[in-house]
Amino acid sequence: MSDVEYASSWLLDVINKENADNIQKMAIVLSGIWFSRNKKNWEGKIISPAITINLSSRQVHDWQEANRWRYPGLVYAVDPSKENQVVWRPPLQGQYKLNVDASLYKGEGMFTLGMVLRNDAGVFVMGKVMKVAGEVSVMKAEAKGMLEAIQ
Incomplete structure (x- = not known):
């Protein structure tokens, strides 16, 4: 295993190699960790890992559902073959x-x-x-x- 000098470089490297489903799972976990960290630091509340992931998954699901309703034709990745993209x-x-x-x-x-x-x-x-x-x-x-x- 190689040394990692910058976490951001490592994370971008991992993201570039993963498929969309795994990237979404990573985003859910990282969002949950950040949310739980802020709850502990700013409110003194400790949230269990299971609840953290549940809340993060729910937030991603709610966001996707809201965007499906609000922007039915929304395209997230740039694809030159598609017209009328939201970028x-x-x-x-x-x-x-x-x-x-x-x-x-x-x-x-x-x-x-x-x-x-x-x-x-x-x-x-x-x-x-x-x-x-x-x-x-x-x-x-x-x-x-x-x-x-x-x-």
């Missing part, structure tokens, strides 16, 4: 682009916001994930995310 584009030079997404938990009185700010080269500048109390529509949740990011 992220960086902002104009000297500007920033804010992406906000919300995950609603119907009947639980809460929703999660994810915000990512990127510069004109598409480079990550900052991001934030937060849980918010309340039952709102997707539009209101995402508007709350934009307001939170601007503040």
Whole structure:
């Protein structure tokens, strides 16, 4: 086994070799680890590994279902043979682009916001994930995310 100097380089190398199903499983695990770490660090709550993976899997499933409903023709990978693809584009030079997404938990009185700010080269500048109390529509949740990011 070779030495790994940078975890990010190792992870990108692994992702480039894996199929989409395995990449999704890795994303679920990494998201769960990050969520559990934040719960422990910021709220002093310890979440079991089984619950962590369950919550992460549910969030991915909810996100996929929401996007199937909202964007039935959404294409995630760039394929030159396909027309009308939805592809992220960086902002104009000297500007920033804010992406906000919300995950609603119907009947639980809460929703999660994810915000990512990127510069004109598409480079990550900052991001934030937060849980918010309340039952709102997707539009209101995402508007709350934009307001939170601007503040």
